[in-house]
Amino acid sequence: xxxxxxxxxxxxxxxxxxxxxxxxxxxxxxxxxxxxxxxxxxxxxxxxxxxxxxxxxxxxxxxxxxxxxxxxxxxxxxxxxxxxxxxxxxxxxxxxxxxxxxxxxxxxxxxxxxxxxxxxxxxxxxxxxxxxxxxxxxxxxxxxxxxxxxxxxxxxxxxxxxxxxxxxxxxxxxxxxxxxxxxxxxxxxxxxxxxxxxxxxxxxxxxxxxxxxxxxxxxxxxxxxxxxxxxxxxxxxxxxxxxxxxxxxxxxxxxxxxxxxxxxxxxxxxxxxxxxxxxxxxxxxxxxxxxxxxxxxxxxxxxxxxxxxxxxxxxxxxxxxxxxxxxxxxxxxxxxxxxxxxxxxxxxxxxxxxxxxxxxxxxxxxxxxxxxxxxxxxxxxxxxxxxxxxxxxxxxxxxxxxxxxxxxxxxx
Amino acid sequence: xxxxxxxxxxxxxxxxxxxxxxxxxxxxxxxxxxxxxxxxxxxxxxxxxxxxxxxxxxxxxxxxxxxxxxxxxxxxxxxxxxxxxxxxxxxxxxxxxxxxxxxxxxxxxxxxxxxxxxxxxxxxxxxxxxxxxxxxxxxxxxxxxxxxxxxxxxxxxxxxxxxxxxxxxxxxxxxxxxxxxxxxxxxxxxxxxxxxxxxxxxxxxxxxxxxxxxxxxxxxxxxxxxxxxxxxxxxxxxxxxxxxxxxxxxxxxxxxxxxxxxxxxxxxxxxxxxxxxxxxxxxxxxxxxxxxxxxxxxxxxxxxxxxxxxxxxxxxxxxxxxxxxxxxxxxxxxxxxxxxxxxxxxxxxxxxxxxxxxxxxxxxxxxxxxxxxxxxxxxxxxxxxxxxxxxxxxxxxxxxxxxxxxxxxxxx
DNA sequence: ATCTTTAGTTGGGACGGTAAACGAACTAAG
DNA sequence: CTTAGTTCGTTTACCGTCCCAACTAAAGAT
Numbered sequence: 001x002x003x004x005x006x007x008x009x010x011x012x013x014x015x016x017x018x019x020x021x022x023x024x025x026x027x028x029x030x031x032x033x034x035x036x037x038x039x040x041x042x043x044x045x046x047x048x049x050x051x052x053x054x055x056x057x058x059x060x061x062x063x064x065x066x067x068x069x070x071x072x073x074x075x076x077x078x079x080x081x082x083x084x085x086x087x088x089x090x091x092x093x094x095x096x097x098x099x100x101x102x103x104x105x106x107x108x109x110x111x112x113x114x115x116x117x118x119x120x121x122x123x124x125x126x127x128x129x130x131x132x133x134x135x136x137x138x139x140x141x142x143x144x145x146x147x148x149x150x151x152x153x154x155x156x157x158x159x160x161x162x163x164x165x166x167x168x169x170x171x172x173x174x175x176x177x178x179x180x181x182x183x184x185x186x187x188x189x190x191x192x193x194x195x196x197x198x199x200x201x202x203x204x205x206x207x208x209x210x211x212x213x214x215x216x217x218x219x220x221x222x223x224x225x226x227x228x229x230x231x232x233x234x235x236x237x238x239x240x241x242x243x244x245x246x247x248x249x250x251x252x253x254x255x256x257x258x259x260x261x262x263x264x265x266x267x268x269x270x271x272x273x274x275x276x277x278x279x280x281x282x283x284x285x286x287x288x289x290x291x292x293x294x295x296x297x298x299x300x301x302x303x304x305x306x307x308x309x310x311x312x313x314x315x316x317x318x319x320x321x322x323x324x325x326x327x328x329x330x331x332x333x334x335x336x337x338x339x340x341x342x343x344x345x346x347x348x349x350x351x352x353x354x355x356x357x358x359x360x361x362x363x364x365x366x367x368x369x370x371x372x373x374x375x376x377x378x379x380x381x382x383x384x385x386x387x388x389x390x391x392x393x394x395x396x397x398x399x400x401x402x403x404x405x406x407x408x409x410x411x412x
Numbered sequence: 413x414x415x416x417x418x419x420x421x422x423x424x425x426x427x428x429x430x431x432x433x434x435x436x437x438x439x440x441x442x443x444x445x446x447x448x449x450x451x452x453x454x455x456x457x458x459x460x461x462x463x464x465x466x467x468x469x470x471x472x473x474x475x476x477x478x479x480x481x482x483x484x485x486x487x488x489x490x491x492x493x494x495x496x497x498x499x500x501x502x503x504x505x506x507x508x509x510x511x512x513x514x515x516x517x518x519x520x521x522x523x524x525x526x527x528x529x530x531x532x533x534x535x536x537x538x539x540x541x542x543x544x545x546x547x548x549x550x551x552x553x554x555x556x557x558x559x560x561x562x563x564x565x566x567x568x569x570x571x572x573x574x575x576x577x578x579x580x581x582x583x584x585x586x587x588x589x590x591x592x593x594x595x596x597x598x599x600x601x602x603x604x605x606x607x608x609x610x611x612x613x614x615x616x617x618x619x620x621x622x623x624x625x626x627x628x629x630x631x632x633x634x635x636x637x638x639x640x641x642x643x644x645x646x647x648x649x650x651x652x653x654x655x656x657x658x659x660x661x662x663x664x665x666x667x668x669x670x671x672x673x674x675x676x677x678x679x680x681x682x683x684x685x686x687x688x689x690x691x692x693x694x695x696x697x698x699x700x701x702x703x704x705x706x707x708x709x710x711x712x713x714x715x716x717x718x719x720x721x722x723x724x725x726x727x728x729x730x731x732x733x734x735x736x737x738x739x740x741x742x743x744x745x746x747x748x749x750x751x752x753x754x755x756x757x758x759x760x761x762x763x764x765x766x767x768x769x770x771x772x773x774x775x776x777x778x779x780x781x782x783x784x785x786x787x788x789x790x791x792x793x794x795x796x797x798x799x800x801x802x803x804x805x806x807x808x809x810x811x812x813x814x815x816x817x818x819x820x821x822x823x824x
Numbered sequence: 825a826t827c828t829t830t831a832g833t834t835g836g837g838a839c840g841g842t843a844a845a846c847g848a849a850c851t852a853a854g
Numbered sequence: 855c856t857t858a859g860t861t862c863g864t865t866t867a868c869c870g871t872c873c874c875a876a877c878t879a880a881a882g883a884t
Contacts, residue, residue: 329663424870
């Protein structure tokens, strides 16, 4: 990929070719169906170059000819579209109460969407990894039975993941220093495709970005713990040590309620799923610890009561929304995203959360009109992080890491 | 410049050449003096390619041969260094109480550092622009008299600047919708070099980065207003509308003291220069509005009293440090920078600010050891923003936008 | 004096983008 | 039906850049 950007790497012809292949591929993805002439006119590449690049992409089975245009002056154009059939990108998510698998084709169409209940034993990641590997094997086999080559697999984990795929810390899972990438690679028999591990919020925001097209975007995971996936200027923001987006433990009030992290007044203590359930459904979970497997039904119940305009639930939701707005105002002042998408349990409850959150945000933003930050419900469901994992594989393709040609070049 | 990064632009050989020229130039800057063979070995470029690139850089007068190595086995190497003499990068800063001009040579050596007192009339930017243009002309003339070509000029403004160089809002100057780039370009007679306008904090952090080498860095401007210049993953973070880094108006406490922006509990109301002076020097400025021209002497006085361990001043500084640590903990949780540099009046007072700020930061960070964030005094003085303006010009050179060759290619 | 080691240049080859010309396939109009 | 005009995509010749291998150059080591 060639851009006006700093990078210590020198460039050669392969980079030029890879860059231009990716340019053409992205154009086909976003403008399909389109002709070679369209591509040349829009990208500025020479017609001959585009022909050569398209031939290459067809040999790699990334692009397909679909037929001629008609009823136009001049020679009809051969239209091109992404070839969805020969490839698949797989994303997995492990969370406190479920495993998810998603597969997408090149165009981002969903090929597979599985979810299964799961409860791991804290401190015993081995069993969880075995379950994850089993799910991965089933998803990969299904793709391969359909004749698709798996381009890559990315696992979303609710915790801090380093660049080598080691889970430094995942409090909800009770994991500490787990080399998930290595273990899973071994469990899957050293597969040929790249296997990556990433934070769930950082992946979910990728999936959200593919739908929203915004280059400055934040995705908030709404669950027992709250995380933020941040994209600035089109690139994911991870921070120096990967701690960026620790949204749940933003200190809002040193005199606030006790948080699971041991401090007081974290956002999570106000707006985490546990706090919401305690405030909205005081009959449950005040005395006993909340079980992750109960979160789903509780959220459904809160949603039902909110629609029925239960005053206690509405008050609880307004309260959560206000604190969310407060925390988002910090985000706006520091990062100024164009859009903040509410994910997790926030998504379904957003009709009751967004109005108080927006009011709070407006009252706390220095910039007029909240600096242009829009608050929206996520376009994704609970498979967001897994879909983001698959999206990450597709993003690598878009960035120019293409599979090699499969058919021999045609004789002339 | 060629990197593994998304970008819609197709690439051709000119991009390859520009990328590799920049790679070699950066290597010479950071490893000078070095030989062609060193460059080839370190960058992975072919020896022949390096020779060709170096010849090109010498013709552009960006690099110079300085002499042979001695006392080694094998043929002695011809050492290369940056040629500092034929170019200059100019940065200007306009602020409430002064104008600053800085010029740097290619290697970042300071050629010029001017500062003059200045008080503008709010709502009347014309006079300020005339003063700024006069200063710019003097700086440019001095460089040209020394035989240096000006590569670019960047102006730092304490306010919101859009991508076209229009100052949307600069509260301290009383500016609103001032097209500074256009006005200054006209006042300087449509110069050949690029003239840019940027926010002061965004520029100061560039200068700080050149000294600290950290790719995840925040620079805090400490003055009447507080701003943050943020660099994430080596790139400046501006946000969707340029509002990123509005550090001073982070809402810390809705019940806090009144801020100049009309809200309550902004960081600036606790840790802005006005708040510090009121707390540390209660004899001044309680009744009358503080004049910007008095800020410098007041800071000197506070510094003197702090060294003398005046209890009231020490208490005020500890208080400011605590609030600073609180705000920085928000930065750490969201952006996770490797380093936060305290600029402006914070710099000289940092011995009294950093300990309480660090304590507060540690108590509020979810990540162990504050997520690795170090709090340091800025390595720059009050010319930080102007130096950053000049640095921005040098960064463009580093990124591959090179001046054209000046000498004809040597006959062979 | 000759060998070894390292520095830098030269020439050939490959690759990939560019430009202009060309053939192909269509519509429009006499 | 014929001719002109339009547009698509390929062909051909060309050029610039990088790489490789062989070469020259200049020193110390033997």
